[in-house]
Structure formats: structure tokens, C-alpha cells
Amino acid sequence: MQPNDQARETILTEVNGISDENLNKKPDEKSWSIKQVLEHLFLMEGAIVKTIADQLENGEDVDTDQKPIEATVDRSKKVEAPDFADPSADYATLDEMKLKLEASHQGLIQLVEKADVDKLERKAFPHPVFGQMSLKQWIPFIGWHEKRHILQIQEVKEALGLT
DSSP, X not given: OHXXXXXXXXXXXXXXXXXXXXHTOOSSTTSOXXXXXXXXXXXXXXXXXXXXXXXXXXXXXXXXXXXXXXXXXXXXXXXXXXXXGOOOOOOOOHHHHHHHHHHHHHHHHHHXXXXXXXXXXXXXXXXXXXXXXXXXXXXXXXXXXXXXXXXXXHHHHHHTTOO
């Protein structure tokens, strides 16, 4: 959990002090606002936790290889967000987004504390880029995914002149 906690801490540091107006401002029509990046992270973490919990309960045993999940931070390779993790254009405050992120992260922490480690290694579900990934590897993937979006937040801040 340490890489996930560190990534989350870095995200919160990056957004700390950003006004709600700037949080919701998009640098251009094709880019996400910082609020949308945060919402995407909340949606992804929640969906991954829900899927891991479901697979622990109902999934079949599957053989998987270790995947190079650290490659997730490479922003030169564009990856479309799945529909369920596509953020809305709705306005939100930084405090609201922090509460959502805290709630999804607590869900992950509780799942990890309760999960049978053996089942995490034996069960899996597919990642759109890496293919079948063990439930155990999905947990640190969340942190790598957030590290990717830390870079995106930094890019948005720079484009908005906030750095």
C-alpha cells in the first residue's frame, strides 16, 4: 500500500491551494481540468476495488504473469479512459474532491486489510493494455495509475499558469 499512499499524498500536495475556479478550468477543449483528473482517479480506484472484491468472491483461479505496470506512467502512450471512469464536466470544489478521494482510498485500504493474499495471487481480471492481471498486481497498479495522472495535473497547472 505504500506506493499507493505516496502517490495519493503527492496528488494532494499538487492540488493543495488551487482555487475551486482553477480546479474546474480546462486548459483547452481537448484536455481535462484538474477536477476531472481527480474525479477520474476516484472513479478508477472505486471501480478497481469493487472488481477486486467481486473477483475475490466469485472469480475463477487464473494463471497470470507479472505485468510491467510501472509503464503506466509513460504519458507518451495515450490511453482512453473506460466509460465508467470518464469524468463529468460538473463543477466541484477541492474539498468535495478530497472527500471523494479519501472515501475511495479507505475502500482500498479496507479491502487490502481483509483480503486473502492467496486468493489475490490466484484470481485475476483483464486490464485493457496489460491483459489478465492478478488481483494482487491490481493493487499497486492504482498507485502507478495515479503517478501517471500526477504528471497530467502538473501539465494542466503549467498550461493554466499555476506553477
